[in-house]
Amino acid sequence: MTRDPRPYVKLLMIGLLLLSLTGCVEFISAVGTGVVFTTEYVLVGAVTKTISYELARIKKALLVALRRMEIVADKAREVEDGEEITASAGKMEIRVELKQITPRLTRISVRAQKGFMNYDRATAQEIVFQTNRIAESLPSKELSRDQKGRAS
CATH class of the missing domain: 3.30.310.80 (Kinase associated domain 1, KA1)
Structure with missing residues (x-):
């Protein structure tokens, strides 16, 4: 009796996807900070x-x-x-x-x-x-x- 590897592959894919999304959060945060500073620069000029x-x-x-x-x-x-x-x-x-x-x-x-x-x-x-x-x-x-x- 061999186990079906598909559930493990799905779990592994979800884990990798979650790990890659944490990088997106940092990227989104950096972009947001840049927008804030640019807006402040324009408004405070x-x-x-x-x-x-x-x-x-x-x-x-x-x-x-x-x-x-x-x-x-x-x-x-x-x-x-x-x-x-x-x-x-x-x-x-x-x-x-x-x-x-x-x-x-x-x-x-x-x-x-x-x-x-x-x-x-x-x-x-x-x-x-x-x-x-x-x-x-x-x-x-x-x-x-x-x-x-x-x-x-």
């Missing part, structure tokens, strides 16, 4: 900061900062609650969004991109930093009104 000044002041400071850094402001267009300004520096494309949160609070978001999915966060950070610094140094209408009121 912008540098954002909220500044305690009105939109007009931030826009003026931004244009001064761009000019000082020899970045050419190409065009501006109105968007919901603010403006979008596109600029260029060599082969780098720069997109700046200014959003008015309140009459005295503005969010600036800068994305500097050179080629497909090649974001330059350092340049974007410098634009935000210079804009904030210049906005602080601009003469304030409100400050001069307060000083006049105290002088009288």
Whole structure:
């Protein structure tokens, strides 16, 4: 009496299949991680900061900062609650969004991109930093009104 080898072959095949699938799980995990990092890179390519000044002041400071850094402001267009300004520096494309949160609070978001999915966060950070610094140094209408009121 010899035993039929088919059940053993089936069991062996199932075992080998399960072993090979564990490699797929690692592969799927690696692919998923790559997708997460790519998505984060695309979404986080912008540098954002909220500044305690009105939109007009931030826009003026931004244009001064761009000019000082020899970045050419190409065009501006109105968007919901603010403006979008596109600029260029060599082969780098720069997109700046200014959003008015309140009459005295503005969010600036800068994305500097050179080629497909090649974001330059350092340049974007410098634009935000210079804009904030210049906005602080601009003469304030409100400050001069307060000083006049105290002088009288």
